[in-house]
Amino acid sequence: MKLHFRTLGAGEPLIIMHGVFGSSDNWQTLGKVFSKEYKVYLVDLRNHGNSPHSEDFDYDFMVGDVVELMSDEGLSKSHILGHSMGGKVAMHLATKHSEMVDKLIVVDIAPKYYPPHHHQIFEGFHAVDFKNLQNRKDADKQMSAVISNIGVRQFILKNLDRKKDGSFEWKLNIAAIENAIEKVGARIEGDVSFDGATLFIAGGTSDYIDNEDHDLIRSYFSKADIVPVEGAGHWIHAEKPEELGQIVIKFLAS
Incomplete structure (x- = not known):
């Protein structure tokens, strides 16, 4: 599927993916910040924003869409950032196509199963x-x-x-x-991993990433750093954009 996206800036590519019910618009403000150093791709995942609709909706399809986007754009490798459902897409992409992911950033989601709660x-x-x-x-x-x-x-x-x-x-x-909401909560399955630089950012008041999840995260992402943003809930990019932006920029520059 040809996803709708927009680009900002120039430099190393950084693909940003939103959560369920969201769109690329949710990340426009931070995208502008990141675009000072990177070429930012703000993506609408399938069935969201201005991207096409399909009854096929799970992480295999969503990862395939991103792989197609990268191929169309001539990107052999990219930094990947995903929030919530977009973070799950990012995790699946990194563990299945590790050669395509430079640095991985996952915002307030773990590789575990989440029961439907919407x-x-x-x-x-x-x-x-x-x-x-x-x-x-x-x-x-x-x-x-x-x-x-x-x-x-x-x-x-x-x-x-x-x-x-x-x-x-x-x-x-x-x-x-x-x-397909049950599939949105699906965990990472199988003997897969990503050994590249990885950052998990957790909302300090969110219950999406618990301390008990840290071992699970590192079982799939061996080099994962897990950083909390105090005072932020699940929508960290909306509640604490400056703090989140600083954390991401520092990680990408390291």
């Missing part, structure tokens, strides 16, 4: 009635009946797109993601 977000998507939608404010009001957190609603509503005829649609392939 029920409320799916309810939020389904709560929006496009037949009675005049603007984004209407969508937010409809969604507030099931999601009280305005920050979560704003994150979801970034996926709302106005068509040429003035009506609205979701950029996301909600049905495919919902049908």
